[in-house]
Amino acid sequence: MTAVNGLRHGAELRLNRITKMYGAVAAVDNLDLTVAPGEFVTLLGASGSGKTTTLMMLAGFTSPTSGEINIGGRDVTNLPPGKRNLGVVFQNYALFPHLTVAQNLAFPLQMRGVDGRSISTAVKQALELVRLPEKHGSFPRELSGGQQQRIALARAIIFQPQALLMDEPLGALDKNLREHMQSEIKQIHKSLGATVVFVTHDQEEALTMSDRIAVMHNGSIAQIDAAEAVYERPATRWVAEFIGQSNFLSGQIVSRSGESYLVALGSGERIIAQGPANLPIGQQVLGVLRPESVRVAPQNKTGTANRINAKIVGVLYFGHTIKLRVRLGDGSELITQATRDGQTTIPEMGSDLSVVWDPTSVWLVHASKAAA
Amino acid sequence: MTGRLLLRVGISPSWLLLAPTLIALTVFFIYPLCGILLKSFIDPVFTWKHYARFVHDPVYLRVLLQTFTIAGWVTVATILLGYPLAYFLSRLKPGTAALLMIVVVVPYFTSILVRTYAWMVLLGTEGIFNQLLIRAGLMVRPLQLMYTRTSVLIGMTYILLPYMILALYSVMRGIDTNLLSAAESLGASRIRAFWRVFVPLSRPGLGAGALLVFILSLGFFITPALMGSEQDSMISMLIENQVENYFDSGFASALSSILLVCTLLLFAIYGRMIGLQNLFEAKL
Numbered sequence: 001m002t003a004v005n006g007l008r009h010g011a012e013l014r015l016n017r018i019t020k021m022y023g024a025v026a027a028v029d030n031l032d033l034t035v036a037p038g039e040f041v042t043l044l045g046a047s048g049s050g051k052t053t054t055l056m057m058l059a060g061f062t063s064p065t066s067g068e069i070n071i072g073g074r075d076v077t078n079l080p081p082g083k084r085n086l087g088v089v090f091q092n093y094a095l096f097p098h099l100t101v102a103q104n105l106a107f108p109l110q111m112r113g114v115d116g117r118s119i120s121t122a123v124k125q126a127l128e129l130v131r132l133p134e135k136h137g138s139f140p141r142e143l144s145g146g147q148q149q150r151i152a153l154a155r156a157i158i159f160q161p162q163a164l165l166m167d168e169p170l171g172a173l174d175k176n177l178r179e180h181m182q183s184e185i186k187q188i189h190k191s192l193g194a195t196v197v198f199v200t201h202d203q204e205e206a207l208t209m210s211d212r213i214a215v216m217h218n219g220s221i222a223q224i225d226a227a228e229a230v231y232e233r234p235a236t237r238w239v240a241e242f243i244g245q246s247n248f249l250s251g252q253i254v255s256r257s258g259e260s261y262l263v264a265l266g267s268g269e270r271i272i273a274q275g276p277a278n279l280p281i282g283q284q285v286l287g288v289l290r291p292e293s294v295r296v297a298p299q300n301k302t303g304t305a306n307r308i309n310a311k312i313v314g315v316l317y318f319g320h321t322i323k324l325r326v327r328l329g330d331g332s333e334l335i336t337q338a339t340r341d342g343q344t345t346i347p348e349m350g351s352d353l354s355v356v357w358d359p360t361s362v363w364l365v366h367a368s369k370a371a372a
Numbered sequence: 373m374t375g376r377l378l379l380r381v382g383i384s385p386s387w388l389l390l391a392p393t394l395i396a397l398t399v400f401f402i403y404p405l406c407g408i409l410l411k412s413f414i415d416p417v418f419t420w421k422h423y424a425r426f427v428h429d430p431v432y433l434r435v436l437l438q439t440f441t442i443a444g445w446v447t448v449a450t451i452l453l454g455y456p457l458a459y460f461l462s463r464l465k466p467g468t469a470a471l472l473m474i475v476v477v478v479p480y481f482t483s484i485l486v487r488t489y490a491w492m493v494l495l496g497t498e499g500i501f502n503q504l505l506i507r508a509g510l511m512v513r514p515l516q517l518m519y520t521r522t523s524v525l526i527g528m529t530y531i532l533l534p535y536m537i538l539a540l541y542s543v544m545r546g547i548d549t550n551l552l553s554a555a556e557s558l559g560a561s562r563i564r565a566f567w568r569v570f571v572p573l574s575r576p577g578l579g580a581g582a583l584l585v586f587i588l589s590l591g592f593f594i595t596p597a598l599m600g601s602e603q604d605s606m607i608s609m610l611i612e613n614q615v616e617n618y619f620d621s622g623f624a625s626a627l628s629s630i631l632l633v634c635t636l637l638l639f640a641i642y643g644r645m646i647g648l649q650n651l652f653e654a655k656l
Contacts, residue, residue: 046637058555059553059557060556061553061556061557072548080556080561080562081553081557081561082556082557082560082565083563084557085556086560087557088553088554088557090550090553090554092548093548094548094550094551094552094553094554095554096554096555097551097573098572098573100571107555107558107560107568108558108559111558111559111564112559155558156557156558159558246493277576301548
């Protein structure tokens with residue numbers, strides 16, 4: 001009776017100074033990560049960023065070169081995967097092709113010596129949870145991709161694991177199905193209160209699903225934060241470039257009040273921007289400005305802050321939005337993105353206008369690429 | 373022109389591609405086979421006497437049984453030796469695996485006669501094995517290794533092993549390693565994951581390899597003839613004996629027909645249990 005409901009108390013996961021070397025290359029480099037009980041954390045990164053290696057070390061398929069892995073307060077660094085009590089969903093689902101759906105679901109329970117009657121009850125509940133009770137006797141090859149995905153999910157939670165690890169589980173599905181499965185996974189996460197570590201290279205997926213996103217780069221975490229923080233307050237230039245589209249305004253800090261800074265741009269214009277509290281006066285910075293925060297306005301002389309004259313050098317029409325490429329006085333270019341709301345006429349190439357943005361929508365990062 | 377004609381009588385031109393093989397098979401295989409079957413029944417008029425002789429003289433049944441026993445042991449031995457090796461090869465990187473596969477297959481290209489003689493040299497009274505045993509002081513007199521059931525089994529196993537390895541390897545290569553990882557993450561130990569997931573998935577290869585080795589063993593001649601004794605006669609040696617020494621082609625034909633029927637029967641059983649399509653393609 002308890003089997004499927006069991007994940008309710010997801011465990012805490014903790015990686016302490018984990019390093020994984022492959023020859024002289026560090027796939028994961030001195031990484032610290034703590035996932036709170038019941039939290040949904042996404043490891044987001046390009047291929048080779050170390051996200052999958054990190055997950056595989058958590059699961060126990062790869063052992064770290066150094067560091068400690070802690071699950072639910074227990075050191076599991078040297079424990080084989082089968083003893084860690086974690087549900088793993090693989091990219092290609094890894095359903096056993098020679099077993100039926102029911103036998104696949106029963107497998108982890110059999111491994112734990114659960115008696116036959118409890119197993120069939122748990123299998124039934126699990127199939128109801130993923131809304132596929134009629135697929136009981138089917139073989140995996142008879143299921144669609146989405147159905148296989150749901151069975152793989154059911155198999156990973158049926159034995160009440162301490163946490164759920166998912167390695168690009170939606171990568172093989174088409175766009176519509178993927179969106180559907182995203183909400184389904186979220187719903188199961190919420191109803192079970194499971195601790196989830198989810199690996200993906202799809203930033204949209206990461207932004208919609210996660211409590212927190214760990215943006216991975218070169219084997220370490222470039223930033224770990226809630227979705228809106230990662231997007232709106234990127235920690236480094238790299239994060240800003242990786243997630244979404246960004247304009248970068250290069251400049252130097254002139255003065256500061258709290259988290260508000262006055263920045264002198266290369267062109268001589270002064271703008272107001274937000275930034276982390278620790279930027280010193282005189283620091284070379286980049287202002288991250290998302291295209292959708294930039295509006296265009298007719299040129300006039302009203303002296304609002306963050307208003308710069310520009311010329312349109314490119315118009316990209318996307319149907320629901322328009323993107324404009326504009327050139328500023330000093331030759332640098334910005335991308336703006338505006339929603340088409342019917343009245344807006346499409347601006348003409350070469351026309352002169354102003355670009356305007358809200359002072360709160362510029363976020364400062366260190367100018368150097370390397371700086372954290 | 374011809375094409376149009378063929379189409380009119382309902383034959384696709386692509387069937388023409390099969391023609392050379394079909395003609396060759398008919399002339400050199402089906403026709404003589406029918407000849408053998410006929411000969412076993414007609415001597416010079418229709419008769420059951422050859423089959424009656426086979427059934428009534430216990431010697432022949434004993435040889436048939438012995439043939440099956442030897443074939444069975446060879447199959448078991450090739451599985452025991454081939455399975456771990458094929459597993460090992462299938463888990464290697466493709467490049468390394470291909471290289472080692474060549475090592476497995478090269479003996480396959482060498483004449484069976486040469487390989488059989490090689491074993492005779494190794495196992496003979498003056499052979500390396502006996503020399504080693506005597507030098508090491510484990511034996512005073514050389515062991516009788518040659519011309520025993522054991523020497524036949526060793527020789528045949530050695531020669532048929534590549535078939536088993538190839539059949540197993542082609543199926544094992546297709547087994548996704550993630551499935552074993554999945555089994556482990558679900559609570560199985562390495563060994564249990566292997567038994568519950570890998571072994572069942574390798575079964576088509578095991579079936580194909582076993583069938584291949586068993587059937588080839590049933591009709592094996594050179595190795596048992598050279599390495600075995602009269603007591604370990606196999607049916608092929610009996611057939612040869614009837615032709616060479618007794619000029620009794622009628623009885624030889626009957627023995628051949630019996631061997632053929634046994635082989636076809638095995639195919640049928642295999643087809644029922646596992647399915648013949650698995651024999652010719654690696655699944656997954």
